[in-house]
Amino acid sequence: SDADQLRQKLISIKSLHAQFEQKVTDINGKTIQNGSGIFALSNPSKLYWNLIDPDESLIVANKDTVWVYNPFAEEVTLFSLDQAVASSPMTLLIHRDNTTWSKYLVVKKDQCYGITPKIAEGNVTKVTACFKGKEIASFSINDSQGNVSLFTLSEQRELSPEERSLFDFVPPKDVDIDDQRPQY
Amino acid sequence: CNTLPKTELVPVHVNQITDAKAWEVRGKILIKTADDKHSTNLYWRHTATSEQLALTTMLGTSVLNLESTPFGAKLTMDGKDYQSKNPEALLLRMTGWSIPVSLLPSWITGQTQQAEHLTRDGQGRPRQLTKIIDGVKWQLTYSRWQTLNGIELPKLLTLSRPNLSLKIQLNQWQALAVQGSK
Numbered sequence: 620s621d622a623d624q625l626r627q628k629l630i631s632i633k634s635l636h637a638q639f640e641q642k643v644t645d646i647n648g649k650t651i652q653n654g655s656g657i658f659a660l661s662n663p664s665k666l667y668w669n670l671i672d673p674d675e676s677l678i679v680a681n682k683d684t685v686w687v688y689n690p691f692a693e694e695v696t697l698f699s700l701d702q703a704v705a706s707s708p709m710t711l712l713i714h715r716d717n718t719t720w721s722k723y724l725v726v727k728k729d730q731c732y733g734i735t736p737k738i739a740e741g742n743v744t745k746v747t748a749c750f751k752g753k754e755i756a757s758f759s760i761n762d763s764q765g766n767v768s769l770f771t772l773s774e775q776r777e778l779s780p781e782e783r784s785l786f787d788f789v790p791p792k793d794v795d796i797d798d799q800r801p802q803y
Numbered sequence: 804c805n806t807l808p809k810t811e812l813v814p815v816h817v818n819q820i821t822d823a824k825a826w827e828v829r830g831k832i833l834i835k836t837a838d839d840k841h842s843t844n845l846y847w848r849h850t851a852t853s854e855q856l857a858l859t860t861m862l863g864t865s866v867l868n869l870e871s872t873p874f875g876a877k878l879t880m881d882g883k884d885y886q887s888k889n890p891e892a893l894l895l896r897m898t899g900w901s902i903p904v905s906l907l908p909s910w911i912t913g914q915t916q917q918a919e920h921l922t923r924d925g926q927g928r929p930r931q932l933t934k935i936i937d938g939v940k941w942q943l944t945y946s947r948w949q950t951l952n953g954i955e956l957p958k959l960l961t962l963s964r965p966n967l968s969l970k971i972q973l974n975q976w977q978a979l980a981v982q983g984s985k
Contacts, residue, residue: 645868652844670861768863
């Protein structure tokens, strides 16, 4: 199935380090947000998304915890990986288990895979991952208000050994920690 | 060929802020209430007859979109639309945030004409002002300035009233005009 093909492609990416350009357009096609930064992932279940320009924001997923660091708000928010998939579906790119993937419908069109939640959860209506051969070329997030957030990747390469530490996030001292993970 | 519709606004150069009849800004906003704080990306498009405020998450998904014209305001949140004559009342009712939508366009661009108790910094730029709106005292502080597209504009400002504060950072500013107009 298209879903199996996509998951195979994702699993075949052992690790990735890339530059990204982000452009968000609203329902009328106006650019309402843009930025650029570094995107990295390491299979299984490690992801690093660091917006650098115009200012810094950081998402790090490592095994089952996702840290969202927002320097402007002086705050770090923690989510479980499952929670994060609904709010930042990029984490689906590193999610392995069948139960999570079973909640999504995957349809392939040319080099792109459209991933739509079977039951709408939150604002995201579709995530699209496009490939150039084995490499992820771009991914985009569509929401129910007609926003399209497009991340275009470039300079894709494997992670170097010392870049493994990218996924070990330690919150800075003077920030609020908001732990949203479900307490067992 | 692809001709832009007459009313399409395109980037234009202006020599001073007052020449910009329309503009758009992109930046960030932090809304702190007594018990909560929300940080989103901010997009604001101001024209002579309309305001559009779009708040988005880090990943670009919509938090809210407020559009207001002289005929009324429409707020879109969680996929639903809400209408009202008054944008401020609509925003307050749906989010609990009282944001002075009508005054913000001039304040975020450093234009502080109708303010009370205005103080200026060493370079003559507005530093702090207070303004009474509907009996509520707002305090505005400009803490950093920048030059964008040749225009001196605030980089960081804080607007507060009892148990609400807005911290706004501007990253991009662009004057706009109808295609082909002077």
